[in-house]
Amino acid sequence: AQSVAQPEDQVNVAEGNPLTVKCTYSVSGNPYLFWYVQYPNRGLQFLLKYITGDNLVKGSYGFEAEFNKSQTSFHLKKPSALVSDSALYFCAVRDYGSGYSTLTFGKGTMLLVSP
Amino acid sequence: GAVVSQHPSRVICKSGTSVKIECRSLDFQATTMFWYRQFPKQSLMLMATSNEGSKATYEQGVEKDKFLINHASLTLSTLTVTSAHPEDSSFYICSAHGVGVVETQYFGPGTRLLVL
Numbered sequence: 668a669q670s671v672a673q674p675e676d677q678v679n680v681a682e683g684n685p686l687t688v689k690c691t692y693s694v695s696g697n698p699y700l701f702w703y704v705q706y707p708n709r710g711l712q713f714l715l716k717y718i719t720g721d722n723l724v725k726g727s728y729g730f731e732a733e734f735n736k737s738q739t740s741f742h743l744k745k746p747s748a749l750v751s752d753s754a755l756y757f758c759a760v761r762d763y764g765s766g767y768s769t770l771t772f773g774k775g776t777m778l779l780v781s782p
Numbered sequence: 783g784a785v786v787s788q789h790p791s792r793v794i795c796k797s798g799t800s801v802k803i804e805c806r807s808l809d810f811q812a813t814t815m816f817w818y819r820q821f822p823k824q825s826l827m828l829m830a831t832s833n834e835g836s837k838a839t840y841e842q843g844v845e846k847d848k849f850l851i852n853h854a855s856l857t858l859s860t861l862t863v864t865s866a867h868p869e870d871s872s873f874y875i876c877s878a879h880g881v882g883v884v885e886t887q888y889f890g891p892g893t894r895l896l897v898l
Binding site: 703708711712713769773 | 786788816823824825826828831873875877886887888889890891892894
């Protein structure tokens with residue numbers, strides 16, 4: 668079985684400061700990892716993904732994430748937060764090692780950026 | 783990125799009626815579409831996987847006779863909530879990945895259903 672853990676319900680950061688939203692995963696095969704952002708009453712917007720290759724992945728709106736196989740983590744980061752980054756962030760995983768092909772989502776982390 | 787649309791964006795209906803939600807891939811052909819349900823302040827729960835031209839695969843605990851899914855073309859999937867009840871009120875989100883783009887799912891904007 669595959670699973671995703673987002674240990675923080677909420678992350679608070681001041682505008683201009685760096686932010687990190689944590690994600691760890693569990694799969695039996697190879698992980699394909701994703702970050703999505705959701706604004707109120709909206710669907711999910713794709714931010715970035717790790718499939719293979721460079722462990723540091725750069726995505727939309729200045730976000731990046733680092734794949735760490737030994738720690739089974741895929742934390743989302745941004746060097747300088749904006750108030751407009753305030754939203755709900757979801758980490759998701761697909762396991763391509765076992766043939767299981769659907770996305771499993773974490774419970775989400777609310778990011779609040781204060782002015 | 784690829785664009786997925788949903789219609790309607792919100793719907794209010796009386797208990798006992800049926801509601802149809804459409805999900806369209808606007809600039810790519812979607813061999814597979816997914817339907818999710820999201821309760822307030824919770825994560826997305828996969829309801830079913832819809833493959834073009836074949837029957838949908840439902841997740842455990844999802845009533846296939848209540849949530850009818852049709853994927854008649856490579857750009858359209860529909861979810862019909864039959865005989866809706868207040869407990870069916872939720873945010874329904876579809877997603878799709880296209881031919882040759884299987885790694886990434888793109889999501890629709892969601893449909894807010896309120897059953898009175």
